Amino acid sequence: MIAENIAAIRENIRIAAEKSGRDPKDILLLAVTKTQPVPVIEEAMACGLTSLGENRVQELLDKYEVIGEKASWHLIGHLQTNKVRYILEKAALIHSVESLRLAEEINRRAEKIGRRMPVLVEVNIAKEPSKFGILPEDCESFLRQIATLPAIEVKGLMTVAPFVENPEENRVYFRKMKELLVDMNAKKIDNIAMDTLSMGMSGDYRVAVEEGATIVRVGTSIFGERTYPANNA
Ligand SMILES: *Cc1c(COP(=O)(O)O)cnc(C)c1O
Numbered sequence: 575m576i577a578e579n580i581a582a583i584r585e586n587i588r589i590a591a592e593k594s595g596r597d598p599k600d601i602l603l604l605a606v607t608k609t610q611p612v613p614v615i616e617e618a619m620a621c622g623l624t625s626l627g628e629n630r631v632q633e634l635l636d637k638y639e640v641i642g643e644k645a646s647w648h649l650i651g652h653l654q655t656n657k658v659r660y661i662l663e664k665a666a667l668i669h670s671v672e673s674l675r676l677a678e679e680i681n682r683r684a685e686k687i688g689r690r691m692p693v694l695v696e697v698n699i700a701k702e703p704s705k706f707g708i709l710p711e712d713c714e715s716f717l718r719q720i721a722t723l724p725a726i727e728v729k730g731l732m733t734v735a736p737f738v739e740n741p742e743e744n745r746v747y748f749r750k751m752k753e754l755l756v757d758m759n760a761k762k763i764d765n766i767a768m769d770t771l772s773m774g775m776s777g778d779y780r781v782a783v784e785e786g787a788t789i790v791r792v793g794t795s796i797f798g799e800r801t802y803p804a805n806n807a
Pocket residue numbers: 606608629650651734775776777791792793794795
C-alpha cells in the first residue's frame with residue numbers, strides 16, 4: 575500500500591514539475607509521519623523516504639530515539655520557545671519560525687552548541703485568523719530582524735494553505751508565496767538568500783509543485799487517514 579502510494583505521488587510530482595519546466599529532483603517529498611508508528615514509518619523509509627516531518631516536539635523525540643540519524647527530521651508544526659533546546663541538535667530544518675521571540679531562542683541555543691540552524695519563515699499567506707505565520711506585508715521587516723541573528727540560517731518560506739475541496743483554489747496562494755520569495759531575495763538583505771519553498775500537502779501538492787514548491791509535506795496520501803489517540807483529540 576505505502577509503496578504504491580509513494581510511487582504514485584512521485585509520478586505526480588514528476589508530471590507537475592515537468593509541466594512547469596522544473597527538474598523533479600529539485601523537489602523534496604517530505605513524509606509527514608505524525609501519529610504514525612515506527613514500523614509504518616520504516617516502510618516508507620524502505621521506499622527511500624528518509625526526510626520525515628513531525629509537528630510535535632515530543633513525538634519527534636520519541637521517534638528519534640528509535641530511528642535516529644537514519645532519517646532527516648523536519649519540525650513542521652508550531653514550536654514553543656521552551657521546547658527549542660530539545661530539538662536543536664536533532665532537527666535538519668525547522669519550518670515554523672513565526673515570531674522574533676522564537677527566532678531569538680533558536681539563535682541563543684544554536685550558538686551554545688556551535689550550530690547555525692536552518693529555518694524557514696512561516697507565512698500566513700491567506701491571512702487566516704486561525705493560522706500561525708507572519709503576514710506577507712510584514713515579511714520584509716521580519717526578515718530584516720532575524721537576519722541579524724548569527725546562528726540562524728533562513729533557507730526560505732513555508733505556508734500551510736487553506737483547507738479547500740478544490741486544490742485549484744490554493745494556486746493563487748502558492749503563486750503569491752513564490753512571488754514573495756523572489757521579492758524578498760531581491761531586497762538583498764544581508765544574510766538572507768532563500769531557495770526553499772515548503773508548501774503543498776496531500777490535497778494540493780501537485781498545484782504547489784507547479785507553482786514552485788521545493789518541499790511538499792505529504793502525510794495522508796502516503797499513509798492513509800490518521801487516527802488520533804482518544805485522549806489527544
Ligand atoms: C499534517 C501536516 C501536513 C500533512 O497533511 P496531509 O494532508 O496529511 O498530507 C503538512 N503540513 C503540516 C504543517 C501538517 O501539520
